[in-house]
Amino acid sequence: MLLHAVSAPDNMDQIGKYEVKRTLGAGATSTVYLCHDPFANRDVAVKVVHEERLKGGGAAARLYKKLLVTEASLAGKLQHPHVVQIYDAVVAPKMSYIVMEYVPGGTLEPFCDKDKLLPINDIVEIAFKCTRALGFANKMGITHRDIKPANILLAGSTDIKVSDFGAALMASSDQTQVSGVGSPAYMSPQQIKEHPLDHQTDIYSLGVVMYQLLTGALPFNASNNFSMIYQITSVEPPPPSSLRDGIPSSVDRIVKRAMEKELQLRYQTWEEFSLDLVEAFQTAQRGGQQVAESEKFNTLREMPFFSEFSDAELWEVLRISQWENLSAGTTIIEDGTQGDFFCILASGEVKVTKKKKLLNILRSGECFGEMAYLSQNGKGRTADVSSMSHARIIKIRARDLERASDTCRHRFDRAFMAILAERLTLANTRLTAM
Numbered sequence: 001m002l003l004h005a006v007s008a009p010d011n012m013d014q015i016g017k018y019e020v021k022r023t024l025g026a027g028a029t030s031t032v033y034l035c036h037d038p039f040a041n042r043d044v045a046v047k048v049v050h051e052e053r054l055k056g057g058g059a060a061a062r063l064y065k066k067l068l069v070t071e072a073s074l075a076g077k078l079q080h081p082h083v084v085q086i087y088d089a090v091v092a093p094k095m096s097y098i099v100m101e102y103v104p105g106g107t108l109e110p111f112c113d114k115d116k117l118l119p120i121n122d123i124v125e126i127a128f129k130c131t132r133a134l135g136f137a138n139k140m141g142i143t144h145r146d147i148k149p150a151n152i153l154l155a156g157s158t159d160i161k162v163s164d165f166g167a168a169l170m171a172s173s174d175q176t177q178v179s180g181v182g183s184p185a186y187m188s189p190q191q192i193k194e195h196p197l198d199h200q201t202d203i204y205s206l207g208v209v210m211y212q213l214l215t216g217a218l219p220f221n222a223s224n225n226f227s228m229i230y231q232i233t234s235v236e237p238p239p240p241s242s243l244r245d246g247i248p249s250s251v252d253r254i255v256k257r258a259m260e261k262e263l264q265l266r267y268q269t270w271e272e273f274s275l276d277l278v279e280a281f282q283t284a285q286r287g288g289q290q291v292a293e294s295e296k297f298n299t300l301r302e303m304p305f306f307s308e309f310s311d312a313e314l315w316e317v318l319r320i321s322q323w324e325n326l327s328a329g330t331t332i333i334e335d336g337t338q339g340d341f342f343c344i345l346a347s348g349e350v351k352v353t354k355k356k357k358l359l360n361i362l363r364s365g366e367c368f369g370e371m372a373y374l375s376q377n378g379k380g381r382t383a384d385v386s387s388m389s390h391a392r393i394i395k396i397r398a399r400d401l402e403r404a405s406d407t408c409r410h411r412f413d414r415a416f417m418a419i420l421a422e423r424l425t426l427a428n429t430r431l432t433a434m
Contacts, residue, residue: 114216135270207258348391
């Protein structure tokens, strides 16, 4: 989906119920318009398929119809913060179109230019979010099959959304695999050879995207498709670090493993790919104490407190939380003061005291101060909480949690209930033992 802005044609001011504002881009098979949905009161991107592409009974028309129906069938199904949402779809004789979430930042294509390369850590962060989005799609039985910079939209500095699932394979479908879809430069050897495909073909393609974002060059430079096919199936590309200074060996290894020609050598799961990206980020040289979103996400995912949260809900948690690094002896909560936040301990230890008497020691994964959210009665804190060592806390203000989705708040409520039940059981056990 191209996203360069041009004026909308004079004769196109309405697409169904959607009011056309301007044309975002046009390609060989479709035109994408920025529209306004008056019912939902939001801007949307509407992709209108060129009518002539769907006419006739030839192979090309059948292919375009299949791609359109595939994408349309995903309306409302791929609910993930790093996937472009499909809101609506119309497949009709006079006009066929897909209504999608509007992402104003454009695609990753400009950042494949050697003069516009992103920082290495940002690329690792973007790749991590792609692995989470595509891993989610894989769990839904969906293989994208056309991962490339043009199909990854930038919603923020490192915030992305994967788009264009028209070429996707559905595990639940009884339709045969259609060949001839995808972009040759990003195709896996298995896709080139028209072998049966699964998520590992997307893993390979994302490896190619990483390579290009890191270096400003494709791993294989070919003057025609035949040469490209030969190189993809038979030639090992040079490591990214040979084309750009500062790329860590860990990132070289990740790209190499993602692009392995043999399936048994390639990443077997999206989870493996994700974890290696997080580790690469953690070991990279960084200034200050900034924590990457990928590291934060993995920290949350490993905590028992968040075990029932979906990926989408964890990304919500990241957006409403503040992460703080504390030195030993830092007071976090003071007895008798007012407070509108609760905390979850990401690392280190904190102690809970009352008039200097030790009540409890909390460790990684435990929460404290949650009564400020649960009681909502304005009462002051009833104990002191301070760090015993270097600690990292996740602070969430009650007012920010109130703005989260109903499902996210429900997850917090259930987690708090489990903690309160556990503490009540422990207190009863202690009373019984007295």
